[in-house]
Amino acid sequence: MKLLTVLLAGILTAALADLRFPLVVLVVQHSKTDPTFSSESCRGTALDEHRILTVASCVDRWSEDVEVLIGTSVCKAPDQPVDHVVLHPLYNPDLKTKSTANVAILFVNESMQVDGSFLAPNLPGTSEKTSGSAFLDTTPGWQQVPILQNNVCRSQTSNNTTLVPSTCNITLGSTLLQSGLSRTTLIGMVTSTPDHCPSRCPLELTSLGPFSHWANHPKLRPPPPPRAAVQLPEVPASVIFSFLKLLAVIGSLGGVSFVFCCVMFLISS
Ligand SMILES: *[C@@H]1O[C@H](CO)[C@@H](O)[C@H](O)[C@H]1NC(C)=O
Numbered sequence: 001m002k003l004l005t006v007l008l009a010g011i012l013t014a015a016l017a018d019l020r021f022p023l024v025v026l027v028v029q030h031s032k033t034d035p036t037f038s039s040e041s042c043r044g045t046a047l048d049e050h051r052i053l054t055v056a057s058c059v060d061r062w063s064e065d066v067e068v069l070i071g072t073s074v075c076k077a078p079d080q081p082v083d084h085v086v087l088h089p090l091y092n093p094d095l096k097t098k099s100t101a102n103v104a105i106l107f108v109n110e111s112m113q114v115d116g117s118f119l120a121p122n123l124p125g126t127s128e129k130t131s132g133s134a135f136l137d138t139t140p141g142w143q144q145v146p147i148l149q150n151n152v153c154r155s156q157t158s159n160n161t162t163l164v165p166s167t168c169n170i171t172l173g174s175t176l177l178q179s180g181l182s183r184t185t186l187i188g189m190v191t192s193t194p195d196h197c198p199s200r201c202p203l204e205l206t207s208l209g210p211f212s213h214w215a216n217h218p219k220l221r222p223p224p225p226p227r228a229a230v231q232l233p234e235v236p237a238s239v240i241f242s243f244l245k246l247l248a249v250i251g252s253l254g255g256v257s258f259v260f261c262c263v264m265f266l267i268s269s
């Protein structure tokens with residue numbers, strides 16, 4: 001029993017050690033000319049080095065005048081301008097947080113690679129069901145939360161939501177992830193914050209499965225960085241021939257020593 005506990009603890013520690021979280025950034029809209037412009041600050045999660053997934057209502061005023069800034073440092077105000085914003089085609093700005101497609105992708109020029117520890121998460125399959133527990137991005141950090149199957153507050157929820165216990169330290173754009181053996185999957189995102197907190201009702205997160213096809217579309221992927229082609233040095237045929245000759249010599253020496261050994265063995269016995 002004790003051994004089993006130790007084994008399980010070992011496996012768990014190994015699994016946790018393997019768990020790497022994606023890069024989370026702060027996202028704000030900022031007017032270059034209007035000092036009274038105000039906007040909620042949201043969270044975004046890096047999908048890869050140049051793309052950030054966030055909530056459309058956090059970035060939908062992006063224009064000539066309004067820039068979208070991101071920040072990767074907890075202590076500093078967001079300062080890096082994003083190059084462009086792509087809102088989901090079904091996003092409805094009149095419905096804002098009630099829109100069923102309140103998702104957007106931000107593109108940044110500068111690579112967000114952070115000392116090699118960057119983890120690019122996957123998005124789930126279009127209709128992938130989620131259960132068990134997951135990690136939720138909250139203000140104090142990633143928190144493990146159970147995924148609730150039965151909604152205690154509503155008799156009917158749409159199939160594209162994921163329910164987790166209510167958490168107060170949550171901002172728009174916070175994501176929910178599940179870690180598998182070889183991949184980490186972003187399964188949900190907070191696209192509206194709870195009205196009452198603390199609340200008996202669970203948080204309703206937008207499932208990201210229905211958006212993976214859109215987000216993974218080649219048109220929404222940055223071109224791969226130009227990579228210097230690796231050239232193998234050319235080896236002249238004479239070198240290969242000499243090498244084969246050398247092999248043959250070593251091989252025959254081996255044969256000779258084998259015969260020598262056998263003879264010695266026979267003599268000694
Ligand atoms: C990103 O790069 C493009 C092409 O080099 C440039 O036109 C654009 O201004 C850059 N965007 C930002 C925000 O630096």
Ligand SMILES: *[C@@H]1O[C@H](CO)[C@@H](O)[C@H](O)[C@H]1NC(C)=O
Nearest residue numbers: 138139140141167168169198
């Ligand atoms: C929210 O986070 C702050 C620290 O960022 C913490 O002091 C506070 O207790 C948290 N509140 C809840 C309800 O978890």
Ligand SMILES: *[C@@H]1O[C@H](CO)[C@@H](O)[C@H](O)[C@H]1NC(C)=O
Nearest residue numbers: 100101157158159160210211
């Ligand atoms: C989410 O579910 C609702 C109701 O089931 C549906 O009307 C809506 O189109 C769905 N959204 C996506 C993006 O699949």
Ligand SMILES: *[C@@H]1O[C@H](CO)[C@@H](O)[C@H](O)[C@H]1NC(C)=O
Nearest residue numbers: 127129155156157158159160
């Ligand atoms: C959710 O999907 C199930 C089948 O997978 C279907 O029977 C049910 O009506 C759907 N619910 C909503 C609200 O779309």
